[in-house]
Amino acid sequence: MESTQTVNIIFVGRTGSGKSSLCNKIAGRTLFREGHNLFSETEGVSSEVINWPSALQIKVKLIDCPGFGDNRPEMTNEVLFSRILTFIQSLKDGLNIVLFCTNSRSRFDAHDSLELEMLGLLLGEQLYDHVYIVLTQVNNLVVEERPRLITRFMYQLPSILESQGFPSIPEERILVSDFDNFDKFMTPLTREIQTQESFVPEIADGVDAKDPESIARFLQSPEMKKVMQKYEEIIEAKKNQIIKIEETLLNKTKEMEEQIQEYQMRNQQVQVELSKVNDLLKNQQYTNEQTKKELEASQQLYRQQINEFNKIIENAKITDAHTKRLIKAKEKQIQELIGKIDQINRVQSQPEIRYIERSGGCWPF
Ligand SMILES: Nc1nc2c(ncn2[C@@H]2O[C@H](COP(=O)(O)OP(=O)(O)OP(=O)(O)O)[C@@H](O)[C@H]2O)c(=O)[nH]1
Ligand SMILES: [Mg+2]
Numbered sequence: 001m002e003s004t005q006t007v008n009i010i011f012v013g014r015t016g017s018g019k020s021s022l023c024n025k026i027a028g029r030t031l032f033r034e035g036h037n038l039f040s041e042t043e044g045v046s047s048e049v050i051n052w053p054s055a056l057q058i059k060v061k062l063i064d065c066p067g068f069g070d071n072r073p074e075m076t077n078e079v080l081f082s083r084i085l086t087f088i089q090s091l092k093d094g095l096n097i098v099l100f101c102t103n104s105r106s107r108f109d110a111h112d113s114l115e116l117e118m119l120g121l122l123l124g125e126q127l128y129d130h131v132y133i134v135l136t137q138v139n140n141l142v143v144e145e146r147p148r149l150i151t152r153f154m155y156q157l158p159s160i161l162e163s164q165g166f167p168s169i170p171e172e173r174i175l176v177s178d179f180d181n182f183d184k185f186m187t188p189l190t191r192e193i194q195t196q197e198s199f200v201p202e203i204a205d206g207v208d209a210k211d212p213e214s215i216a217r218f219l220q221s222p223e224m225k226k227v228m229q230k231y232e233e234i235i236e237a238k239k240n241q242i243i244k245i246e247e248t249l250l251n252k253t254k255e256m257e258e259q260i261q262e263y264q265m266r267n268q269q270v271q272v273e274l275s276k277v278n279d280l281l282k283n284q285q286y287t288n289e290q291t292k293k294e295l296e297a298s299q300q301l302y303r304q305q306i307n308e309f310n311k312i313i314e315n316a317k318i319t320d321a322h323t324k325r326l327i328k329a330k331e332k333q334i335q336e337l338i339g340k341i342d343q344i345n346r347v348q349s350q351p352e353i354r355y356i357e358r359s360g361g362c363w364p365f
Contacts, residue, residue, distance in 0.1 A: 007059070007196070007198075008063060008095050009098075011062070011063065012065050012119065014111065016041075017103045017136050017137075019065065019101050020035070020041065020042055020064050022136060025182065026062060040067060040072055042064055042066045043072075045086075046064055047064070047087075048061070065084050066084075068115045069111065078215045078216040078219065079212050082210065082215050085123075085207075086210050089203065095198060096197070096199075098130050101134045101177075102135060104138045105137060110234050114228070114231045117166070117227050122215075124202040127201065130196065130199055132189075133174050135175070135176045138179075139180045175188055232341055235341055242330050249323050253323045256320040256323065260317060263309045263312050263313045264309075267306060270306055273302055274303065277298050281296070
């Protein structure tokens with residue numbers, strides 16, 4: 001690559017994944033607005049040219065985008081994609097690298113896959129030779145958990161993507177952005193920047209990038225519906241899996257509740273025996289030394305039993321409370337998955353569906 005050429009890097013991914021922050025971190029100064037509350041932040045696509053920090057002869061254009069799943073009502077998928085595609089089309093030299101950011105605190109889920117797939121459909125298969133998946137906000141993870149989660153992400157993501165039918169994305173193109181150890185992130189990216197040729201995305205046939213309505217029609221096309229259906233199935237399978245776990249947990253709470261009841265009953269029985277023995281001892285209703293000893297031994301035994309039963313009841317209560325918390329968490333997960341399916345359905349059920357003719361070779365189906 002010639003040293004005078006500008007390398008174009010676009011940052012995409014979910015809202016809040018840390019795209020603007022990563023751009024600023026790379027630039028070494030605040031060029032893009034970061035969002036520090038629940039509202040999505042970046043609204044338009046904007047870019048800044050910097051000298052690449054570790055190789056000053058290279059100029060890099062950092063292109064920051066609004067995030068997928070933006071929570072402002074007016075920032076629909078259609079508007080978002082339209083802004084991104086229009087910007088990409090305006091680039092003279094095309095794109096070199098697409099950094100798809102995903103937050104390390106959540107999994108690379110069906111949403112991420114869906115959005116990656118939409119990008120692939122809109123920009124063409126070439127995307128997959130130029131896309132890097134970046135695991136962001138790693139320094140937010142608990143220190144002891146980091147190595148395990150990072151390793152899992154690096155090794156499992158390529159197979160997850162492959163199992164969902166994506167072209168293969170090798171491990172080298174999975175990067176970990178760790179603000180505590182930023183050099184580790186920059187080194188592989190610098191290497192890629194030096195070798196990556198640019199590509200001009202072939203915006204899907206029939207799509208007018210400037211027109212959100214045209215994108216909307218694309219999102220409602222039969223091809224896109226197939227993609228959405230695929231993800232709906234993945235989400236449904238996940239939901240069923242969670243429901244099964246929930247059932248097991250419910251059985252466990254039943255078991256624990258039965259155990260609590262049983263030991264409370266046993267406790268009562270022993271309490272009755274104990275009070276009888278206590279009365280006999282108190283009223284000195286024993287005939288000789290031998291009987292007194294026996295009664296005292298029973299008293300001791302009953303007290304021990306009561307202590308033991310109380311411990312069992314206490315443990316069962318703790319397990320029960322823990323299981324109930326897990327059930328609540330599972331219920332929440334199910335609600336989230338239902339929400340995702342609703343979201344997919346909303347895109348599918350928008351009125352006035354006009355199909356786009358299949359004319360190019362960029363659809364995978
Ligand atoms: N600790 C830590 N926080 C981060 C990191 N990256 C981003 N954040 C925080 O995450 C929040 C969101 O970051 P942004 O950079 O605004 O996220 P974005 O992807 O640009 O979000 P949108 O513009 O809404 O699409 C901010 O509070 C950042 O400070 C990181 O690597 N580590
Ligand atoms: Mg942003």
